[in-house]
Amino acid sequence: xxxxxxxxxxxxxxxMQFTQSIARAAGTEIVAAQREVLSxxxxxxxxxxxxxxxxxxxxxxxxxxxxxxxxxxxxxxxAPEPDLxxxxxxxxWVIDPIDGTVNYAHGHLHSAVSIAYVENGQIQCGVVFNPFxxxxxxAIRGHGAQLxxxxxxxxxxxxLRRAIIATGFPxxxxxxxxxxQRLGAILSHAADxxxxxxxxxxxxxxxMGRLDGYYESLSLWDFAAGQLIAIxxxxxxxxxxxxxxxxxxxxxxxNILVANAALYGQLLALLEPT
Ligand code: LIP
Numbered sequence: 001x002x003x004x005x006x007x008x009x010x011x012x013x014x015x016m017q018f019t020q021s022i023a024r025a026a027g028t029e030i031v032a033a034q035r036e037v038l039s040x041x042x043x044x045x046x047x048x049x050x051x052x053x054x055x056x057x058x059x060x061x062x063x064x065x066x067x068x069x070x071x072x073x074x075x076x077x078x079a080p081e082p083d084l085x086x087x088x089x090x091x092x093w094v095i096d097p098i099d100g101t102v103n104y105a106h107g108h109l110h111s112a113v114s115i116a117y118v119e120n121g122q123i124q125c126g127v128v129f130n131p132f133x134x135x136x137x138x139a140i141r142g143h144g145a146q147l148x149x150x151x152x153x154x155x156x157x158x159x160l161r162r163a164i165i166a167t168g169f170p171x172x173x174x175x176x177x178x179x180x181q182r183l184g185a186i187l188s189h190a191a192d193x194x195x196x197x198x199x200x201x202x203x204x205x206x207x208m209g210r211l212d213g214y215y216e217s218l219s220l221w222d223f224a225a226g227q228l229i230a231i232x233x234x235x236x237x238x239x240x241x242x243x244x245x246x247x248x249x250x251x252x253x254x255n256i257l258v259a260n261a262a263l264y265g266q267l268l269a270l271l272e273p274t
Pocket of ligand 1: 200
């Protein structure tokens, strides 16, 4: 490995350590806040946000601004307008302080801090931390995916009838009829479906084999970290509808599909026509 590549890897290792430390710090706050009375609000009428989302976001953003003051930040709660062109040209952090907010607000223990680092137009580091399970999913591009430091890989399942496929639904209800038809196509061929409520954790669970596949339309902060973790764990990642011209595939948020290579084609054949 050249000295340049050694330096690049060392820099990403440093970023990974920093990212995991702020994810843990935010996770500690999130767990403590859930034991208190949460205040909540609804963005755009339907989209739940709690005081814990805002507090965790503030903690993460403050730490990034201090450590990397010239980097950009895209965050669900404080900077929710990603500029896809600038994202490809400037070091950028992509943050979902609590992915699975509805779960969190209802006292469920299935939500996560999701933080991705983008550099040179590529997601280079991804961290998804579920503080309730003390499960830290992580990946550096080209260096595999880990759960609490142990390598993870996608499930080997190739028989869709034996597979568990996860999905989710948007806050708005306009697309529900089409989404139910899509769900029916999957449920008619898979062993079962799961709607766990956190896209970031769904992607990580595919990465480690707790799920065999996942599909959904999301926002950048829901999937950025989990995408890298799933790909580095050996998953096939793409979209079951055409990606609009000019939109970088890795940052396209609609019609996401992820599974191992044996199931990906089977799921694509079911989802494409829906
Ligand atoms: C959530 C996703 C979930 C999706 C929800 C929501 P949030 O993110 O993780 O998969 O179905 O509609 O987008 O809003 O909890 O960060």
